[in-house]
Amino acid sequence: MTGVIVEDVEHGRPSPLALGDLDRLLLIRHFENALLRLFGEGLLSGTTHTCLGQEHVPVALNPLLREDDFTFSHHRGHGHFLARYGEEAGALLAEIMGRRGALCDGVGGSQHIYHRTFMSTGVQGESLPVAVGMALRLRRAGHGALACAYLGDGTWGEGSVYEALNLAALWGAPLLVVVENNGIAQSTPTERGMAGTIEGRVAAFGIPYLRIDSIDLAAVRAALTGPVAAVRKDAFPLVVEFVTRRLGPHSKGDDTRTPDELRRARAGDWYERYAAAFPRRFAEADATWRRYVDDLVAEVSARPPAQWTVR
Amino acid sequence: MREPVRAERVSEHLNRALHDVLAADPTVHVLGEDIADPYGGAFKITKGLSSRFGDRVRSTPISEAAIVGTGAGLALGGDKAIVEIMFADFAALAFDQLMNFASKSTTMYGRPVPMPLVVRCPSGGRRGYGPTHSQSPQKHFLGVPGLSVLELTPFHDARALLEDAFAAGRPALLFEDKVLYTRRMFRDGVVDELFRYELVNGLARVAVEGVDGHDCTIIAPGGMAHRALEAMRELLLEHDVLCELLVPARLYPFDLGGVLPRGRQVCVAEDGAAGATWGAEVATRLYPVLWGRLARPITLVSAADSVIPAAPHLEREVLVHADTIRLAVLEALA
Ligand SMILES: Cc1ncc(C[n+]2csc(CCOP(=O)(O)OP(=O)(O)O)c2C)c(N)n1
Ligand SMILES: [Mg+2]
Numbered sequence: 001m002t003g004v005i006v007e008d009v010e011h012g013r014p015s016p017l018a019l020g021d022l023d024r025l026l027l028i029r030h031f032e033n034a035l036l037r038l039f040g041e042g043l044l045s046g047t048t049h050t051c052l053g054q055e056h057v058p059v060a061l062n063p064l065l066r067e068d069d070f071t072f073s074h075h076r077g078h079g080h081f082l083a084r085y086g087e088e089a090g091a092l093l094a095e096i097m098g099r100r101g102a103l104c105d106g107v108g109g110s111q112h113i114y115h116r117t118f119m120s121t122g123v124q125g126e127s128l129p130v131a132v133g134m135a136l137r138l139r140r141a142g143h144g145a146l147a148c149a150y151l152g153d154g155t156w157g158e159g160s161v162y163e164a165l166n167l168a169a170l171w172g173a174p175l176l177v178v179v180e181n182n183g184i185a186q187s188t189p190t191e192r193g194m195a196g197t198i199e200g201r202v203a204a205f206g207i208p209y210l211r212i213d214s215i216d217l218a219a220v221r222a223a224l225t226g227p228v229a230a231v232r233k234d235a236f237p238l239v240v241e242f243v244t245r246r247l248g249p250h251s252k253g254d255d256t257r258t259p260d261e262l263r264r265a266r267a268g269d270w271y272e273r274y275a276a277a278f279p280r281r282f283a284e285a286d287a288t289w290r291r292y293v294d295d296l297v298a299e300v301s302a303r304p305p306a307q308w309t310v311r
Numbered sequence: 312m313r314e315p316v317r318a319e320r321v322s323e324h325l326n327r328a329l330h331d332v333l334a335a336d337p338t339v340h341v342l343g344e345d346i347a348d349p350y351g352g353a354f355k356i357t358k359g360l361s362s363r364f365g366d367r368v369r370s371t372p373i374s375e376a377a378i379v380g381t382g383a384g385l386a387l388g389g390d391k392a393i394v395e396i397m398f399a400d401f402a403a404l405a406f407d408q409l410m411n412f413a414s415k416s417t418t419m420y421g422r423p424v425p426m427p428l429v430v431r432c433p434s435g436g437r438r439g440y441g442p443t444h445s446q447s448p449q450k451h452f453l454g455v456p457g458l459s460v461l462e463l464t465p466f467h468d469a470r471a472l473l474e475d476a477f478a479a480g481r482p483a484l485l486f487e488d489k490v491l492y493t494r495r496m497f498r499d500g501v502v503d504e505l506f507r508y509e510l511v512n513g514l515a516r517v518a519v520e521g522v523d524g525h526d527c528t529i530i531a532p533g534g535m536a537h538r539a540l541e542a543m544r545e546l547l548l549e550h551d552v553l554c555e556l557l558v559p560a561r562l563y564p565f566d567l568g569g570v571l572p573r574g575r576q577v578c579v580a581e582d583g584a585a586g587a588t589w590g591a592e593v594a595t596r597l598y599p600v601l602w603g604r605l606a607r608p609i610t611l612v613s614a615a616d617s618v619i620p621a622a623p624h625l626e627r628e629v630l631v632h633a634d635t636i637r638l639a640v641l642e643a644l645a
C-alpha cells in the first residue's frame with residue numbers, strides 16, 4: 001500500500017460537499033477565528049493553537065471513524081474534537097474559557113481534553129505509545145475498533161514516536177496515525193527539523209503509508225475507506241500523511257513567516273476553494289455558522305466560572 | 312555593551328548574559344527548539360544570538376532527550392553547551408540524559424570528567440498555560456549526585472551564574488520563572504523605599520537596613536522573590552512583623568554559605584507542588600544549625616498537591632501568592 005498518493009488536480013473544482021460536511025468545516029473555522037479574536041480582545045488567557053487551514057483533515061476522516069474508536073490529539077486539537085463532537089462546541093469553548101459546563105471543569109483547558117473516546121495532551125509525542133496500548137486493548141475486545149492518533153510533522157523529532165511505531169508494527173496494533181504535515185513546527189520549517197521523509201521513516205518499520213495532498217473530502221474518503229477498514233480487520237498500523245497548511249500563527253501573534261510564505265499557505269485553503277466552487281450555498285452556510293459561533297461566544301462568556309467538582 | 316539607564320527586565324538581562332557568554336567564549340554553544348532568529352525562542356530569551364554567532368546557536372527538532380544528550384557530548388568533547396528546554400515541564404523528557412549520563416559521568420569513570428552543560432528551563436504558572444506547561448519541577452531534579460539545580464533571580468548576575476556553572480564542571484539545570492522574565496532586575500543594593508539587599512556568599516539577603524529583631528526569615532528561590540517581597544511589605548506595614556528574605560541562586564546542593572537566618576521563625580516558600588519539596592531539603596539542612604534557636608518548626612509553603620489547572624481562577628487556588636506567604640508567616644508567629 002505504501003506510496004499510494006492522492007493529489008488534487010492543480011486547484012481544480014472540488015467535489016460537492018454534503019451539507020453536514022460543510023457545516024462541520026465552517027463550525028471549526030469560525031470557532032478558531034473566534035478564539036483568536038477573543039485573545040486579541042484580552043478575553044482569553046493562557047494559550048491556544050488554532051487548526052485554521054487544517055479543518056478538512058478531521059472532517060474528512062470523521063465518517064471513517066466509529067464511536068468506539070479512540071482518538072488521541074494534541075495541542076492543535078480543537079478541529080479534531082469538533083469534527084467528532086460538533087454538538088459539544090459550547091462545552092469545548094467553556095473549557096477554553098474556564099466557564100461552567102466545561103468538558104473537563106476548566107482544569108485541562110485548550111490542550112488537555114478527555115471526553116468519551118477523545119483525549120488530548122500538550123506534550124509532543126507522548127500519546128503515540130499510549131495509543132498503541134489503547135489499540136491493543138481495542139483489538140483484544142474484538143469489535144474492530146481502532147486507535148487514531150494525530151501527529152504534527154515536528155513531533156517526529158520525539159523518540160517515543162519511533163518506539164511506538166516499532167511496538168505497533170511488532171504487535172499488530174490497529175492504529176491509525178494521522179500526520180498533519182503543515183510544513184512547519186512552531187517557527188521551524190519541516191526541512192530544518194526532519195532529515196529524510198516521514199514516508200521513508202515509516203517504511204523502515206514496514207508500516208503501510210499513504211500520502212494525501214487534497215482538500216477534497218470525497219477524494220480523501222475514497223482513498224482511505226478501504227485502508228482504514230483493513231486496519232480494523234487485519235489489526236495493523238497505518239500512517240497517513242496529509243499535506244496541509246497552517247494559516248494562522250503557531251499560537252497567537254507568533255508568526256515569523258514572510259508575507260510570501262503566508263500567501264503560499266493561504267493559496268490552497270479549502271475555505272476559498274469551496275467558496276469559489278459553490279458560491280451561493282457556501283455564503284449561506286458561512287453566514288449561518290458565523291452567527292452560530294458568535295452566539296455561542298456570547299452565551300458561554302456569560303456563564304459563571306467553571307467549578308472543579310472532583311479533585 | 313553600555314549599561315542601561317533603567318534596570319533591565321530579567322528577560323533582557325538574561326539575553327544580554329547569553330550574548331556576553333557567547334562573545335567571551337568561542338567554545339560555548341546554545342541549542343533549543345525555535346531559538347534561532349527571527350523567532351528567538353518561545354520567550355525571546357535567545358533573540359539575536361543566532362544572527363550574531365552563527366551555527367554555535369541552533370534551532371533544534373523537537374527532541375529534548377537528544378538535544379540535552381548532544382549538549383553533554385559537546386561538553387564531553389571540550390566545548391560548553393547551553394540547552395534551552397522550551398517549557399520546564401519537558402525537562403522530564405531529558406531526565407535520563409541528566410541523571411544517568413551527564414551527572415554520573417562527572418565521577419563514574421573513576422576520575423573527574425568535566426561536564427560544562429547548563430540546561431535552561433522556563434518554569435512556573437500564573438499564565439494559564441495548563442497542567443503540562445506550568446509546572447515548577449525543580450524538586451524532581453534535587454538529590455542527583457553531580458547535578459546542580461540553579462534558579463534565576465532578580466538579584467544575581469546571570470552571566471556570572473552561567474560562567475560559574477561551567478567552571479564547576481558539573482551539569483546544571485537553570486530554572487527561570489516565566490513571570491520573573493517580565494520583571495526588572497534589582498540594582499545597587501536597592502529593592503524599594505523599604506528594603507535593601509546585599510549579596511553575601513552567593514546569597515541575596517533582603518532586609519530593612521539597620522534594624523534588628525527579625526520576626527521571620529523567608530527563604531525563597533528567585534521566581535518567588537517578588538511575591539515574598541510583597542508579603543514582607545504587608546507584614547511590616549499592616550502587621551508590624553519584620554521579615555528578611557534570603558534568595559539563593561543555587562537551590563541544590565543547598566548551602567547558606569555561612570549566612571545565618573536572623574528571624575526567630577523561618578519560612579521556606581517555593582512554587583513546586585507539595586510533598587518531597589525543596590523546602591523540606593532546606594529545612595533538613597537548617598535544623599542542625601538553628602536547633603535551640605528556633606521557637607517552632609520551619610514553615611513550608613508550596614503549591615498544592617495538585618496539577619495546575621488551565622482556568623486562571625482555578626490555577627490561582629493551587630499556586631502560591633504573596634498572601635499565601637503572608638498568612639503562613641502570621642499563622643506560624645501566632
Ligand atoms: C515535548 C514537547 N516539546 C515542545 C513542545 C512545545 N511545542 C508545542 S507545539 C510545538 C510544535 C509542534 O509542531 P508540529 O508537530 O509540526 O505540530 P503543529 O504545531 O505544526 O500542528 C512545540 C515545539 C511541546 N508541547 N512538547
Ligand atoms: Mg507542523
